[in-house]
Amino acid sequence: MRALSTEAKIAVIGAGAMGAGIAQVAAQAGHSVTLYDMRDGSAAQAIDAIDRQLGKRVEAGKLDADKRTATVARLKAADSIESLADSGLVIEAIVEDLDVKRRLLTQLEALCSAECILASNTSSLSVTALAAGLQHPERVVGMHFFNPAPVMALVEVVSGLATSRATARCIHSTAAAWGKKPVHTRSTPGFIVNRVARPFYAESLRALQEGVADCATLDALMRDAGAFRMGAFELTDLIGHDVNYAVTYSVFNAYYNDMRFQPSLMQKELVDAGHLGRKSGQGFYRYDADAEKPRADELSADSPVETCVVEGSLGVADGLIERIKAAGITVIQRDGRGLLRVGDAVVALSDGRMACQRSQEEGQANLILIDLAKDYANASRLGLSYAKGTSSEALDQVVSLLAKCEIKASLLADTPGLIVLRTVAMLANEAADAALHNVGSAADIDLAMCAGLNYPLGPLAWADQIGLPAVLKTLINLQGAYGEERYRPSLLLRRHVAQGSRFHD
Known part of the structure; x- marks a missing residue:
């Protein structure tokens, strides 16, 4: 189905950061936008803030001055909800409370035309539940923007049980016309992002709790090997532990305590202590003026390494072989089951077993496991673990090999799957x-x-x-x-x- 015409009037209810951001996106796309908030003066203040923010972009040379003027001219503040009656799309971005949102949608259904689409920016509530009891639930859809809405590309288009296919397709096309990257999803707990993302936080939290490594080291590995922009600890500090823990707890409850979504007691302790991250000055890291950023642990060694043997394919880690050759180290390749031999050391990509378990099961002495990297040809750090009984000489040889390839080595405790x-x-x-x-x-x-x-x-x-x-x-x-x-x-x-x-x- 086609996107809404720019002739369609858009209404946004809620003039907080998210509502104002959505209003800005719609206005920049060419729609006339009415912003309404129950708090007197809030909508007008939000429009002034949008104007100032766009002004800074003009000053920085990132936005044409005429586009700023045109965008702000399309925005107006409403004094009453009745002013929204002629809207083609109403997006509510109010408090995340099911009863409050349902009352608002009931009011909008009576106020707006039968053709008006009613969208909720909910991040966690059931769209099915929001539409229940309405005379026309088929026109209710989730339109979940991510904060800040003018910057973040994703919009989750959430279909409840009664949402019509035409409604979902129209909103999907409209979000795309607004320059976003929309995806279709069903109204299930967490939708896509807040559900699928849970392990990103959970596995690092578990590793920290088990003493696998410290926060700085685990975060560095997720960045430097995994190529994520931030590790779990710096990211949850940025999000706020109260927010991140609440989302995890909500998803856990919604899935009837499925242990895949089990919240972390360590994170709960931070919340209980008021250590919420950047906004409170302390989370996993400190953010006061005198705080020093902790450094990731790194191994050092300078053993002579001139040759190594590759037995079979290292699988996804094969990119490491060319890097070893580029470092001037002779690589001898022969058949085998995916091992790298460096002096006395036997190196393998982790397969989810502990090094001690794998060493016993495969009869490999001096076994050292390396962690996954998104791109071994460019990774600047790798995580290592080793089986009990591995000699210090063997470990030094592996660390020296990686150093010659300009790869930092961070040691992890012998844990399944590393990080x-x-x-x-x-x-x-x-x-x-x-x-x-x-x-x-x-x-x-x-x-x-x-x-x-x-x-x-x-x-x-x-x-x-x-x-x-x-x-x-x-x-x-x-x-x-x-x-x-x-x-x-x-x-x-x-x-x-x-x-x-x-x-x-």
Whole structure:
């Protein structure tokens, strides 16, 4: 279905940061926009703030002055909700309370024409529940923007049980016409992003709680090896632990305490202490004027390394081989089961088993495991763990090899899946379950995670790159190590492996 014409009037209810941002987006796209808020003067103040913000962009040379003038001219503040009666689309961005939103939608249904689409910017409430009781629930849809709305590309177009296909398609097309990247999703807890993202935080929190490494080291590995913009601890400090914990708790409850979404006691303790992150001055890190940013732990060694042996394929880590050659180290390649030998050390990519377990099962002495990297040809850091009994000489040889390749080595305790691999495997697993349950298509799920959270790669595309059998093996080994349902592999992942297919075939 076509997007709404720019002749259609847009109304936004709620003049907070999100409502004002949505109003700005619609006005920049060419619509006349009416902004309404129950608080006297709030809508006018929000429009003034938009004008000032656009003025700064003009001064910085990022926006044409005429476009600023035209955008602000399309915005007007409403004194009463009755002023919205002739709108073609009303987007509510008020308090996240089901009863309050339902009362507002009931009022709007009586006020606006039968053709007017009623959209909610809810991030967590059921669109089905919001529309229940209305005479025309088919015209109610979720239109979930991400903060700040003028900057973030993603819009989740959320269909409730009664939402008509025409309504969802119209809003999808309209969001695209506004310069956004919309995705279709069903009204299930967390929609796409807030559901699929839970393991990103959960696995780092668990690793910290288990003493695998400190915050700075785990964050550095997620950035420097995983290519995420931020690690879990700096990101939750930025979001606010009260907000992040509340979302996790909400999703956990909504899925009837499914252990995949179990909240972290460590994060709850921060919330209880009022250590909410940047906004309170302390979270996992300190943010006062005298605070020094902690440094990631790094190993150092300078053992002579002139040659190494590669046995078989290292799988997704094969990119490391060319980097070793470029560092002037002779690489001898021969058949085998995916191992790298450096002096006395045996190096393998983690498969979800602890190094001690794998060493015993495969009869490998001096076994050192390396973590996943998005791109081994360019990664600046790798996580390592080793089996008990591994000699210091063997570890030094591996660290020296990586140093010659300009790769920093950070040591992790012997834990299943290290940190990047287990996080990516769990993100892919949750994305697979979301696709299995028709929450969104594989393409929309990957787009949502990249456009909404700036992931370096969609979780399902990343799983395809790693190899689905390797992802499945990692999850099976994680579940075996912990004995928890948390790590159970998705049926869709198992199906693709059995069929020899991929998520994006």
